[in-house]
Structure formats: C-alpha cells, structure tokens
Amino acid sequence: MNRLTGKVAIVTGGSSGIGEYTVREMVNEGASVVIADINDELGNTLAKELTNDETKVVYHHVDVTNEDHVAAVVKRAVDEFGKLDIMFCNAGIGSMGKSHELSMEDWNRTISINLDGVFLSAKHAIRAMKENGGGGSIINTASILGHVGQASTAAYNAAKGGVVNLTRGLAVEYAKNNIRVNSVCPGYIDTPMLNQVDDAMKKHLISLHPLGRLGKPEEIAKAVVFLASDDASFITGENLMVDGGYTAQ
Numbered sequence: 621m622n623r624l625t626g627k628v629a630i631v632t633g634g635s636s637g638i639g640e641y642t643v644r645e646m647v648n649e650g651a652s653v654v655i656a657d658i659n660d661e662l663g664n665t666l667a668k669e670l671t672n673d674e675t676k677v678v679y680h681h682v683d684v685t686n687e688d689h690v691a692a693v694v695k696r697a698v699d700e701f702g703k704l705d706i707m708f709c710n711a712g713i714g715s716m717g718k719s720h721e722l723s724m725e726d727w728n729r730t731i732s733i734n735l736d737g738v739f740l741s742a743k744h745a746i747r748a749m750k751e752n753g754g755g756g757s758i759i760n761t762a763s764i765l766g767h768v769g770q771a772s773t774a775a776y777n778a779a780k781g782g783v784v785n786l787t788r789g790l791a792v793e794y795a796k797n798n799i800r801v802n803s804v805c806p807g808y809i810d811t812p813m814l815n816q817v818d819d820a821m822k823k824h825l826i827s828l829h830p831l832g833r834l835g836k837p838e839e840i841a842k843a844v845v846f847l848a849s850d851d852a853s854f855i856t857g858e859n860l861m862v863d864g865g866y867t868a869q
C-alpha cells in the first residue's frame with residue numbers, strides 16, 4: 621500500500637537535490653505533487669518525466685521570498701488537485717563567509733530564503749489546510765547547523781536555528797487543527813549545494829559524520845515521506861536528525 625495515495629503535496633526547492641528526490645519519493649508513494657522553484661528548466665523537465673497515466677506532477681515558478689508567489693502556488697495546488705495535504709518547505713541556499721566581513725545584503729538574502737521562505741510557505745499552507753478542515757502535514761528543511769555552530773556560516777546558522785524553533789511553535793499552534801509540523805535536519809548531503817566545496821573540504825566533511833560518508837538526497841526524502849505519512853500521526857514539533865551521527869558526538 622502506498623503511503624501517500626490520494627495526498628496532494630507542494631515541494632519548494634523541488635527542482636534539485638533533496639527537493640527533487642522528495643518529489644520522486646512522494647510520487648512513488650502515490651501523491652500528486654506541485655514542484656515550486658525558481659529553476660524553471662529543471663522543474664519543468666522533472667514534472668514532465670514524472671507525469672503519466674496514473675500520476676500528475678506540475679511545476680510552478682515560485683520565489684519563496686515573494687508572498688504573492690507562495691500564495692499563488694498554494695492556490696494552484698487547490699485548483700489543480702482540490703486540496704493541499706503536505707507542504708515541504710525546503711528551498712534554501714548555502715552561505716559562507718567570515719562573520720565580521722558578512723554584508724547585510726548577504727545576511728538578509730540567507731535569512732530571507734532560508735527562514736522567511738519557510739515561514740511564508742507554512743503560513744499559506746496552513747490557511748489552505750484549515751479551510752479544507754482535514755488537517756495536514758508540514759515538513760521544513762532545517763539542518764544540523766540549526767542545532768550546532770560552525771565557523772563562517774553565521775547567517776545560515778541563524779536561519780536554520782530559526783526554522784528549528786519555528787517548527788515547534790507552529791506545531792503547538794496548529795495541533796488543534798490536526799496540522800502536524802516537523803522538520804528534517806540533514807547532515808552534509810551530496811547535492812548540487814555542495815558543488816562549491818573542493819575535494820579536500822569534502823573529505824573533511826565526510827570525516828565529521830560517524831557513518832563515514834555524506835548523506836544521499838534520497839535518504840532525506842525517505843524521512844520526509846515518513847513525516848508526511850500517517851506512520852508519523854503522533855509526531856509533531858519534532859526536528860528529526862538525518863545526519864549519519866554528526867550531532868551525536
């Protein structure tokens with residue numbers, strides 16, 4: 621039995637990496653999915669690849685920092701599929717640089733995509749889920765770096781730490797509406813986000829994970845689908861580490 625049969629999901633940042641693999645896994649589990657991203661080429665190609673007689677996947681251009689865009693993609697999901705059950709607030713960017721040299725422009729860009737974008741996506745999803753009355757599941761992508769510090773990632777640390785506690789706050793606020801809110805907290809995952817990292821740095825990052833390797837995007841996707849499904853029906857406000865033991869040390 622597929623775990624998401626009849627469910628409708630939006631995946632922000634669904635064109636690439638963790639988002640892409642989550643779209644694939646959700647479709648495998650029977651969901652209809654709207655990919656929300658700024659990468660139109662990859663998003664449209666993925667939607668086309670995954671659409672067949674049984675499954676419909678659509679792409680919608682969304683900059684998660686733009687509230688009108690976010691409201692529009694939620695409306696698209698409801699217009700196209702009749703409701704919204706699952707929102708994966710996943711779009712994000714990496715950000716590196718010494719904190720005493722970080723410009724406010726770079727700080728604001730990271731906070732805006734990685735924290736404001738999650739809030740806006742959750743906000744509009746909650747509206748649709750409340751209207752529908754059937755509850756729902758929101759999953760945010762936080763990070764190990766929302767729990768522990770790292771040098772030269774101040775804005776990223778702040779944004780992801782914000783996502784961790786935003787997750788708890790929304791979970792408490794909307795539990796009465798049967799809307800569960802959780803996050804996944806990946807360790808370092810081998811996605812295009814790590815393209816900026818050289819081989820020596822990759823080796824170092826691998827050494828930080830007790831399992832001795834980077835994670836794969838499909839390993840995050842499986843955790844997201846678990847949290848989205850009824851298998852996680854009593855789990856809300858949880859920030860689930862999927863990090864090969866990184867934060868266990």
Ligand SMILES: NC(=O)c1ccc[n+]([C@@H]2O[C@H](COP(=O)([O-])OP(=O)(O)OC[C@H]3O[C@@H](n4cnc5c(N)ncnc54)[C@H](O)[C@@H]3O)[C@@H](O)[C@H]2O)c1
Nearest residue numbers: 633635636637638658683684711712763806808809811813
């Ligand atoms: N890769 C890692 O090691 C790692 C670790 C922990 C957390 N994360 C988090 O996982 C999430 C996904 O990252 P990934 O590794 O799959 O990277 P990725 O670069 O492969 O994918 C990110 C996606 O987000 C989209 N995006 C960027 N800005 C956007 C915006 N303003 N509006 C809409 N879409 C936007 C990109 O176009 C891209 O498709 C991010 O939130 C990231 O912070 C990644």
